[in-house]
Amino acid sequence: MQKEALSKGFIYLLLILGSILMLLPFVWMISTSLKLPNEVMIMPPKWIPSDIQWSNYIEAWFSAPFAIYSVNSVIVLISSTIGELITTILAAYAFSRINFYGRELIFSVLLGTMMVPGEVLLIPNFVTLSNLGWIDHYQALIVPWLASIFSIFLLRQFFFSIPKELSFAAKIDGCSDFRFLWSVMVPLAKPALITIAILKAIGSWNAFLWPLIVTSSEEMRTLPVGLISFSTDAGTRYELLMAASSMIILPMIILFIVLQKYIIEGVARAGIKG
């Protein structure tokens, strides 16, 4: 019994040590973001600021157009998430409930394109968007992301698990396909839809390479792109840089903690990379 307790203690010790290593960067970020400038560059480092400087957040916020960046990020996040949900629900319904010519073929082609790395699509998409005159507009940040093969795949699997008898019953009661989808299937698929929405929201909020390439003016930048340009301007003002980084990192951490059940289940079920 004593040996058992000893090994339990060892497990906790390892897990706690690991957790400290995982959390340390965040602690260091928040600690630095609250320091006076003269406390930032000192050795040995001070973990708890002697005087908490909330004003660093205000200063960082106004040192670059973070208000614009945030509005852009929120607009892109909300519109691409809602848009993707709608296209996904419609397509997943067709793939799971309507037996049409070429269904398996189209679905396999879609799955096949999932293997292609996004980097291959970058250049032709840039050309397409230039020809449409969308570069440096919201359309370029939103429209290409309004559908996701992966989400269609995930929701199709979920729709398969909903008993077919439900739709027969609804049809007998005179319910149209379209109404059945929105008033029966969609509410039943809520957990899967939440998973899809959160993963999309996280991906959209954190996206970097795409917004970097399709935006050129300051007014169109999203938060990660704006943060990069701020990082050159801020120079060695690490307290401001850490405050700005916190403003991008913390919203997603909060979202994750509140809705983690859906994220972890989604990742475990499908093994996706967000």
Added chain:
Amino acid sequence: MNDKPTLNKTLKAVLYLLPALVIIVTFSIYPIVKSFFMSFYTDYDYFKDLVYARGLDNYKVIFEDPEFWKSLGNTLLFVVGVVPLSIIISLVIATLLNQKIKFRGLFRTIYFLPFVTSVVAVSIVWRWIFHSQYGVLNYFLGLFGISPINWLTDPTWAMPSLVILAIWKGLGYNIIIFLAGLQNINQQYYLAAKIDGAGAWERFKNITVPLLSPTTFFISIVSIINSFKVFDEVYALFGGQPGPAGSAETIVYYIYNKFYGEWDFGVASAAAYVLFLVIFIFTLIQLYFGKKVNY
């Protein structure tokens, strides 16, 4: 109710599929084909969509470009640095989390946190951690008598910095997948082994590792593919540069630079297709062995 495809059903399906297919065809399927053709465009005006000359020159350019080989080498180094270490660490942590312990949910949340954060923002935080003079990492190393390392400015240490950041960022994802795999292993194997007097290490080595191998295989392929595509970390950690003296230039950075820095779309497309080919090979390996290795 008969369930055969009919013209009527097909028409209805088209309406349901239209919104998604318009986007996917325009922004995923067409570009795959277009990109392939663009990789052969040697003289090209993208504004007017005019092609003056085609040929294999773009591929010749990249295969003769020492920078391309260097970026490929760096990427391989990154893959070799990240994948095995990340798998070992996450397997150990997942196994520990799979024991009967308290606060399992809390631990899982903590390990997963970095995964949901912006790569750019955490890279900037790590830039500060790696700071040669005032960074916490050098401070901790100093406690063990190790003299300060120029993590981000010394070409020898740029790649290790990138590897550390990537392992930290991706650990949580691997742990979640491993945990899901571990929970599929029948507990009776462990019980039987315990009765037979097998110790914890023997149980891990003879039950967990072999029964978990499909999961391990899946994680390694996904990690390899994703590591081949590393870009955001490089860009943010080294302030838009590919590391000191190009020591952290990866393939995607090379593509980005050819495309967005030098506006050479043909060469960039060719390099992107080489990356696609590499990833395609790994995907085929996964599909091939994924069917074979199944318990």
